[in-house]
Amino acid sequence: MSGVEIRGLTKTFGRVTAVRGMSFTAPAGKVTGFLGPNGSGKTTTLRIVLGLVRPGAGAALIGGVPYGRLARPRRTVGALLEAGGFHPGRRARDHLLVLADAAGIPGTRVDEVLGQVGLAAAADRRVREFSLGMRKRLGLAGALLGDPQVLLLDEPANGLDPAGIAWLRGLLRGLADDGRTVIVASHVLSEIAQTADHVVIVSAGQVRFAGALGDIGATGNALESAFLKLTATAG
Amino acid sequence: MLPLIRSEWRKLSTVRGPWLLLAAGPLLVVAGITGLVQSGGNVQDPAVQSKALAHVALAALFTLIFGIFAVAGEYRHGTITDTFLSSPDRGRVVTAKLAVYAPVGAVAGLVSSVVAVAVTAAWWAAKGGSFHLSAADTWRTLAGGVAVNIAFAAIGVGIGALVRNLAVAIAAALAWIALIEGIAGQLVGSGLARWLPFSASQAVGQADLTGASRPLPQWGGGLVLTGYAVAFIVAAMVTTLRRDVT
Numbered sequence: 071m072s073g074v075e076i077r078g079l080t081k082t083f084g085r086v087t088a089v090r091g092m093s094f095t096a097p098a099g100k101v102t103g104f105l106g107p108n109g110s111g112k113t114t115t116l117r118i119v120l121g122l123v124r125p126g127a128g129a130a131l132i133g134g135v136p137y138g139r140l141a142r143p144r145r146t147v148g149a150l151l152e153a154g155g156f157h158p159g160r161r162a163r164d165h166l167l168v169l170a171d172a173a174g175i176p177g178t179r180v181d182e183v184l185g186q187v188g189l190a191a192a193a194d195r196r197v198r199e200f201s202l203g204m205r206k207r208l209g210l211a212g213a214l215l216g217d218p219q220v221l222l223l224d225e226p227a228n229g230l231d232p233a234g235i236a237w238l239r240g241l242l243r244g245l246a247d248d249g250r251t252v253i254v255a256s257h258v259l260s261e262i263a264q265t266a267d268h269v270v271i272v273s274a275g276q277v278r279f280a281g282a283l284g285d286i287g288a289t290g291n292a293l294e295s296a297f298l299k300l301t302a303t304a305g
Numbered sequence: 306m307l308p309l310i311r312s313e314w315r316k317l318s319t320v321r322g323p324w325l326l327l328a329a330g331p332l333l334v335v336a337g338i339t340g341l342v343q344s345g346g347n348v349q350d351p352a353v354q355s356k357a358l359a360h361v362a363l364a365a366l367f368t369l370i371f372g373i374f375a376v377a378g379e380y381r382h383g384t385i386t387d388t389f390l391s392s393p394d395r396g397r398v399v400t401a402k403l404a405v406y407a408p409v410g411a412v413a414g415l416v417s418s419v420v421a422v423a424v425t426a427a428w429w430a431a432k433g434g435s436f437h438l439s440a441a442d443t444w445r446t447l448a449g450g451v452a453v454n455i456a457f458a459a460i461g462v463g464i465g466a467l468v469r470n471l472a473v474a475i476a477a478a479l480a481w482i483a484l485i486e487g488i489a490g491q492l493v494g495s496g497l498a499r500w501l502p503f504s505a506s507q508a509v510g511q512a513d514l515t516g517a518s519r520p521l522p523q524w525g526g527g528l529v530l531t532g533y534a535v536a537f538i539v540a541a542m543v544t545t546l547r548r549d550v551t
Contacts, residue, residue: 083551114551121393122386123549138393149390155383157320164319172312172391212387 072133072146072219073097073251074119079128081114081275088114090275092128096253096268098219101246103266103283104255107301111275112255113151116222120149132220144173148213150223155209158198162189162208165197169212183211188237202229210241220251227261239265263293273301309392309401313375316384317405326371327413330364330454331420337363338424348434355442355513357425361450362510364417365457366482368410370475372461375402376541377471386550395546399538402462410458414451421447445512449523453506456530460502463537469545495519505529 074096081089089111096102106112117123119130121137129136132147140146156165166180184193187207192200200208206229213221223242227235242265246252256262262269262283269286271279278300279286286296317323337360346353376399379385392398422438429436437443461478468474482503490498498504499521508514508526521529 083549117549117551120390122389123551124547140393143393144391147390151386152383155386157316157382157384159320159322160316161319164315168312168315168319169387169391171315172308172388174308 074220074222074253075131075134076115076119077129077131079115079118079130080126081111081118081123082126088275089118089125092272092275092277094270094277094280096251096270098251099246099249100267101242101252101254101265103262103269104253104272105257105259105262105269105297106255106272107257110272110301112272113224114275115272116149116151116224116253116255119222120147120151142173142216144169144175144216144218146216146218147220147222148216148218149221150206150209150213150226152209152224156197156200156205159196161194161196162200162211163193165208166211166215169215173216175216179215179217183214186214186241187211203231203234206230207234210238218250220253221245222253222255224255225257226254227256227258235261259294259297269293271297271300306397306401306404309397310404312391313401313405317409323371323374326367326374327409330367330413330417333364333367334360334417334421335424338421338428342428342432348429348432351437351440351442352513354425354429354434354436354440355446355511357428358418358421358443358446359450359507359511359514361414361417361421361447362453362506365410365414365450365454365506365510366479368413368454369457369461369464369478369482371413372406372410372458372463373465373468373471373474373478375406375462375465377465377469377474380469381471389550396542399462399466399542399546403459403538406458406462407455410455411451413458414454417454418447418450421450442512445523446510449509449512449527452527453510453530456509456527456534457506459534460530460537463534463541466541467537467545500529502530502533505533 076092076094079089079092092115104112114123118125119137137143163180167177170177170180184190187210189207189211192204206226210226227238230238242252266283269283270277286293338357341357379388388398389395426436464478465474486501486503490501499519505521505526508520509523509530512523514520
């Protein structure tokens with residue numbers, strides 16, 4: 071019901087066109103791998119979906135509605151954007167309580183998500199003491215806080231150790247199996263090959279391929295060769 | 306609105322920096338009044354008493370910087386992204402911040418006032434002067450000092466939202482107070498200079514302020530400071546607050 075629909079998005083920063091006429095749909099109940107080289111417009115697209123960046127043209131809809139018009143944004147969409155975004159002096163639990171307060175989410179939910187991402191023991195530590203992987207987990211906890219139907223995750227595996235990556239894979243699978251829409255932007259192809267049902271490959275701000283992962287090839291190598299071929303034609 | 310205000314209060318109450326910054330206000334009051342007495346201020350002169358208590362308004366320098374942190378500090382740490390995800394309506398974010406920062410500015414001003422009265426009374430007693438808490442100017446000066454602390458916190462919120470870069474915003478605010486307003490005042494003449502923010506704050510923060518500077522009346526200075534706060538906030542809302550957060 072609440073998939074993500076990208077319709078003809080275009081975004082220009084100064085003289086650089088980051089996204090040009092991008093359109094795709096990420097269906098509910100699936101993990102959609104959003105793939106592309108550095109600078110291909112993935113992050114800009116996600117930021118447009120989240121209402122942080124205003125598109126020059128086109129629209130990004132969540133269950134048919136732009137982010138800015140969602141009645142309860144944090145309970146509808148959870149987002150993980152980058153490893154930054156924390157006050158270094160704030161404790162992990164307090165960081166999540168700030169988000170919970172704004173969304174009217176009860177504080178008990180904060181301890182639930184801290185447990186879910188494996189940070190229960192670090193809840194009272196200040197973020198400045200956190201490793202990159204722990205920050206990633208805290209960001210994921212923030213995304214999961216509102217128990218949202220839609221998750222947008224930008225490079226979620228970045229900084230996680232192998233055990234963390236395996237854990238993340240199970241988490242994403244479980245979320246999609248619950249019927250949620252999960253979009254994972256990444257350039258770690260082997261990771262996507264193991265997790266995604268659906269892939270959208272972009273290059274130079276345009277969609278080069280959108281469809282089932284099986285249509286490209288189920289193995290990491292097949293995905294890699296398809297990715298390199300599709301993104302090389304960008305010129 | 307209430308959830309956003311609660312969230313803003315949570316942001317403030319869970320870090321130490323803003324409180325250390327605000328604690329500098331009363332310290333400045335102690336140092337300033339002590340300096341006034343030590344440099345030969347006549348404790349028999351009611352005007353000197355008023356000048357001592359006017360340090361409450363000078364301590365508003367710290368509520369100004371405190372206010373700048375409200376929005377610019379969030380850009381600095383990247384938490385602004387989460388803030389705008391919680392509330393895509395950015396104007397409501399600034400309103401919630403004002404609802405928290407202005408009262409905290411008031412409390413900072415009240416603490417500075419209590420400290421100012423205590424330190425002034427102590428010095429006056431030590432030097433054999435007679436401290437008059439009951440004088441009408443005393444209360445108007447203290448109330449004005451608190452008002453300046455509130456107004457500067459709100460102006461700071463506006464400056465931080467407009468400039469967004471924390472270091473630039475603080476440097477610009479300090480440079481204005483320390484240097485630029487003085488030069489600008491000389492260029493435009495005292496008739497116009499009294500409308501400038503720091504001059505207006507002095508008119509608010511000392512009830513019996515007189516002299517060649519032809520200060521605004523206390524209430525007039527209050528209106529002018531309110532006007533600056535509104536101007537910065539509105540300017541931020543129609544320009545930088547609408548920009549992309551990348």
